[in-house]
Amino acid sequence: MLRYILWRILVMIPTLLLISMLVFTIIELPPGDYFESYIEELRAIGEKADLQEIEELRARYGYDKPIPIRYLNWVGGMLVGDFGYSFEYRLPVSEVVGDRLWLTVLVSFVTIALTWIIAFPIGVYSATRQYSWGDYGLTLFGLIGIAVPNFIFALILMYFANIWFGTTIGHLMDQKYLNQPMSWDKFWSILEHLWIPVIIIGTAGTASMVRRLRANLLDELQKQYVMTARAKGLHPMKVLTKYPLRMSLNFFISDIGSILPSIISGAEITAVVLSLETTGPMLIKALQSQDMYLAGSFLMFLAFLTVIGVLVSDIALALFDPRIRLKGGATK
Amino acid sequence: MKPMLPQSGQPLDHYVSTAPFDPYATEAAAGSSAYTEASQLRLMWWRFKRHRLALISGILLLVAYLSIIIVEFLAPYNLHTRNIDSIYSPPQSVHLFHEGEFVGPFVYKQRMQLDMTTLKRVYTDTNIVQPLRFFCKGDAYRFWGLFEADRHLVCPAENGDFFLLGTDRLGRDVLSRILYGARISLTIGLLGITTSFILGIVIGGLAGYRGGVFDLIVQRIIEVLQSIPSIPLWLALAAIMPLTWSPLVIYLGITFILGLLDWTGLARAVRSKLFSLREEDYVLAAQLIGASKTRIIGRHLVPGFMSHLIASATLAIPGMILGETTLSFLGLGLRAPITSWGVLLTEARTVNVIALYPWLLFPVIPVIVVILAFNFLGDGLRDAADPYK
Numbered sequence: 161m162l163r164y165i166l167w168r169i170l171v172m173i174p175t176l177l178l179i180s181m182l183v184f185t186i187i188e189l190p191p192g193d194y195f196e197s198y199i200e201e202l203r204a205i206g207e208k209a210d211l212q213e214i215e216e217l218r219a220r221y222g223y224d225k226p227i228p229i230r231y232l233n234w235v236g237g238m239l240v241g242d243f244g245y246s247f248e249y250r251l252p253v254s255e256v257v258g259d260r261l262w263l264t265v266l267v268s269f270v271t272i273a274l275t276w277i278i279a280f281p282i283g284v285y286s287a288t289r290q291y292s293w294g295d296y297g298l299t300l301f302g303l304i305g306i307a308v309p310n311f312i313f314a315l316i317l318m319y320f321a322n323i324w325f326g327t328t329i330g331h332l333m334d335q336k337y338l339n340q341p342m343s344w345d346k347f348w349s350i351l352e353h354l355w356i357p358v359i360i361i362g363t364a365g366t367a368s369m370v371r372r373l374r375a376n377l378l379d380e381l382q383k384q385y386v387m388t389a390r391a392k393g394l395h396p397m398k399v400l401t402k403y404p405l406r407m408s409l410n411f412f413i414s415d416i417g418s419i420l421p422s423i424i425s426g427a428e429i430t431a432v433v434l435s436l437e438t439t440g441p442m443l444i445k446a447l448q449s450q451d452m453y454l455a456g457s458f459l460m461f462l463a464f465l466t467v468i469g470v471l472v473s474d475i476a477l478a479l480f481d482p483r484i485r486l487k488g489g490a491t492k
Numbered sequence: 493m494k495p496m497l498p499q500s501g502q503p504l505d506h507y508v509s510t511a512p513f514d515p516y517a518t519e520a521a522a523g524s525s526a527y528t529e530a531s532q533l534r535l536m537w538w539r540f541k542r543h544r545l546a547l548i549s550g551i552l553l554l555v556a557y558l559s560i561i562i563v564e565f566l567a568p569y570n571l572h573t574r575n576i577d578s579i580y581s582p583p584q585s586v587h588l589f590h591e592g593e594f595v596g597p598f599v600y601k602q603r604m605q606l607d608m609t610t611l612k613r614v615y616t617d618t619n620i621v622q623p624l625r626f627f628c629k630g631d632a633y634r635f636w637g638l639f640e641a642d643r644h645l646v647c648p649a650e651n652g653d654f655f656l657l658g659t660d661r662l663g664r665d666v667l668s669r670i671l672y673g674a675r676i677s678l679t680i681g682l683l684g685i686t687t688s689f690i691l692g693i694v695i696g697g698l699a700g701y702r703g704g705v706f707d708l709i710v711q712r713i714i715e716v717l718q719s720i721p722s723i724p725l726w727l728a729l730a731a732i733m734p735l736t737w738s739p740l741v742i743y744l745g746i747t748f749i750l751g752l753l754d755w756t757g758l759a760r761a762v763r764s765k766l767f768s769l770r771e772e773d774y775v776l777a778a779q780l781i782g783a784s785k786t787r788i789i790g791r792h793l794v795p796g797f798m799s800h801l802i803a804s805a806t807l808a809i810p811g812m813i814l815g816e817t818t819l820s821f822l823g824l825g826l827r828a829p830i831t832s833w834g835v836l837l838t839e840a841r842t843v844n845v846i847a848l849y850p851w852l853l854f855p856v857i858p859v860i861v862v863i864l865a866f867n868f869l870g871d872g873l874r875d876a877a878d879p880y881k
Contacts, residue, residue: 171712178716186720186728296545300864307810307863309817312837312856319846329843375874421721428723429818433841444822447727459724466719 164478168471179463180238184231187447187456193223194247194450217247221453234453238460244453248446253457257439261424263332264438266350268423271358275365282366283373287408288400290378299374302367314360314433321356330435332357357434361427376408413476420469421462536799539876546872549865556862560675566645567668568654570631571831575653575663577604581615583658583666583851590621598623599654612848622652658851660839669831670855676832678862680747680816681809687751689805692758699759700766701789707763714756725753726815730824739830746825750812761804765797799877806870810863817859833859 195214202208217223221244222230237244243253282302286295321327328334332353337346380386381404389399428440435441439458446455498504530538541547559566575581584599601620604613630647634640648654657666699710717725729749733742769775770793778788813833819825820834821841828835836855839845845852 175712175715175719178712179719182716182720186724189728190731291543303864303867304860306867307814307860308856309814309821309837309859311818311821311841312853315841315843315846316853319843322843421719428721429821432822443724444727447724448731455724459720462721463716463719467715470715470719 161478165475168474172467172471175467176464179467180235180460181231183456183459183463184234186459187450187452188227190450192450194452195223197449198247221245234456238457243457243461246446246451246454248449248451248454253454256442256454257458257461260437260439260442263436264440265423267332267354267357267361267436267438270354271361271365272419272423274358275362275369278362279366279369279373283370284377284400284405286370286374287377287381298370302363302370305363305367308363310360310364310427310430311433313363314356314430317356317360318434325352327352327356330433332436332438357427357430357436360430360434372411373408376411377404380404380408410477410480413480414473416469416473416476418466418469421465424462424465536876540872543868543872543875545868546875549868550872552865553862553869556674556865557678559671560678563671563675564633564635564641565643567665567671568630568644568647568656569665569668570633571664571669571672572829573631573664573668575655575659575665577663578602578615578653578655578659579663580613580661580849581653581655581659581663582849584653584655586624586656595621596623599648599652601652622649622654624654625649657854658849660849660852666836666851666854669836670833670858673831673833673836673855674858676743676826676830677813677816677834677859680743680750680832681812681866683744683747684750684754684812684815685805685809687748688754688758688808689801691751691755693762693801695755696759696762697766697789697794700763701770701785701793710759710763714759717753717756722753722815723818726819727822727824729753730819739827743826743830746816746819747812750815754808754812757808758801758804761801762797765800766793769793769796800874803870803874803877806866806873810866813859813863813866 195218199211199214222233225233234244245251246253246256249256282298286298289295318329322329333346333349334353337343337349340346383404386399386404389402390396394402424439428444430436431438431440432444443455443458445451446458564570569575581602581604584602586597586599588594588597590598598621600617601622602615603618604615606612607614625647626645628644628647629642630644632640632642646654655665655667657670659665660669695710699707726749729752730746733745737745775788775792778792783791816825816832817834817837820832820838823838826832826835833855837853837859840849840852840855
């Protein structure tokens with residue numbers, strides 16, 4: 161087991177290296193750089209850019225050097241905890257991300273918790289009563305959640321929240337509480353706004369989770385040990401919970417890999433439409449304006465979390481499921 | 493006739509049958525029914541039919557895909573026809589009776605007034621009856637760019653209007669635009685899934701069957717691609733497509749991008765299936781009998797999981813259609829004059845539209861219907877994929 165973990169950690173190094181190259185390429189691929197678009201923007205509103213300052217910034221961040229050197233600088237900086245400088249916000253990247261991170265974690269955490277609470281009973285119900293009207297109805301309802309494009313759903317919900325409850329449009333709190341210390345009013349305001357993104361992001365997640373739980377549980381319920389258990393007269397509830405349910409939950413564990421980064425990044429598109437103060441819109445804006453260090457370091461951070469998440473879920477799977485732990489290698 | 497039994501203690505004679513060998517003879521004797529003799533495909537079909545929703549969805553999608561062939565004929569107006577007198581006209585309802593008298597399907601002529609305080613166009617029904625015409629002459633078009641034609645399934649009365657789903661900011665008929673948009677939106681999923689299918693099967697197949705270093709490298713690449721959120725990847729790939737490209741090339745580029753980011757899941761599925769299937773006894777038997785590698789893969793391994801692959805590919809198409817709407821929403825997808833449902837929905841991206849012109853949200857309905865249909869079809873296919881279960 162220890163060997164396995166060590167091997168997995170060793171393999172992470174080339175993976176992360178590859179990811180860093182890919183991320184760097186993603187950011188370098190579009191023509192031009194941040195300074196060019198910045199000068200253009202200033203010119204468009206009729207102001208003159210301080211060319212000297214820009215040249216200074218360019219030199220400081222090595223934009224006059226060839227691409228491989230810049231890549232090495234960036235990776236080297238990240239290794240010692242320097243994530244670079246956001247040109248757009250004129251702040252170090254860690255500070256730009258820091259404020260938004262907590263709100264994102266809040267939104268994502270509530271969403272995921274709610275998703276699990278709703279998806280779990282529905283999935284079990286659908287699987288145990290396959291092809292019943294309840295199964296069809298719940299599946300249809302969930303699928304609609306997947307089928308409606310998130311941004312349209314967000315717009316519609318936002319509109320009706322405004323008409324029915326007078327919630328201000330968009331954002332995670334009333335604008336007057338922005339950058340204010342935490343208070344009861346601010347907390348209440350956040351709660352008032354929080355349910356809209358939670359519902360929007362949650363519906364799609366709930367629906368896909370119900371489907372997977374249903375499919376896995378159905379597979380498990382068809383196995384012979386279930387019939388044996390039934391035949392010897394076990395209580396139906398016990399037949400369900402003792403093994404099939406446990407086995408069908410393996411995918412919860414293997415999901416950790418994708419859940420970790422999504423807690424941090426949140427659902428980008430929904431967040432853009434609702435103009436939430438989360439990290440998603442920041443990432444998209446940074447990518448569009450080619451704010452190299454902000455976008456690159458944040459992407460790298462997300463990818464790192466995914467790799468860690470996959471590692472954790474693989475180890476957890478091996479711990480919980482002896483079939484995976486004891487499986488021999490291929491014989492032929 | 494029974495062979496004579498030997499004396500006790502004597503060895504048994506080697507029994508030799510002189511009758512010609514017919515491998516199916518015993519099965520026929522065991523009593524045959526339609527079920528025991530049905531081919532795998534037929535069994536799948538029977539199983540598939542049990543999933544009613546999947547069957548209905550399949551028919552619906554078939555109709556949708558057939559209809560995109562004759563969009564020009566089905567749509568009452570052309571894609572870019574502007575009706576300058578009816579900008580932001582709300583949907584007109586079709587009536588059958590006028591003052592208690594049956595006239596057949598018709599619409600009332602609309603009168604537009606500009607509300608001078610809100611600057612909003614207000615449309616009111618007048619009392620003038622405009623009967624609809626069927627199989628009529630309307631906007632001229634080039635059918636598939638091949639020959640001139642002007643027949644439409646339904647058109648407005650002479651000098652009249654017929655906007656079943658309203659018009660947009662340029663006075664273009666929303667219904668016609670949705671019908672034309674189907675051509676792009678429905679094919680983008682198919683082309684995208686084809687790209688991802690080919691990549692997934694070839695790469696996953698090689699990794700699964702050869703194993704070793706190649707497998708290790710492919711595993712790492714898949715891990716890398718899966719650990720980067722998809723939206724930044726889309727953004728970057730879409731942003732490198734030069735603005736000077738023609739809309740058609742951009743359309744192909746977008747389908748390629750959608751496929752390029754989707755193959756990893758399929759490749760993983762193929763790989764793990766191959767890993768487990770190649771340990772099966774029948775593969776060993778094929779190897780012992782002297783079958784070549786290509787025959788083992790093509791004849792014994794691929795059919796074993798093909799049905800599952802097709803099912804999971806069907807389930808991946810909705811993701812591509814939604815992906816296109818998302819890309820278009822971010823302004824990185826298709827651009828006018830190419831019209832897809834995603835492009836149509838970008839017109840409805842502000843809260844104002846929902847408050848003032850909610851009919852611009854109509855394109856969301858075909859999106860939902862098609863995605864639901866693909867999901868049900870995929871579910872049905874998956875259930876039918878293994879009919880022996």
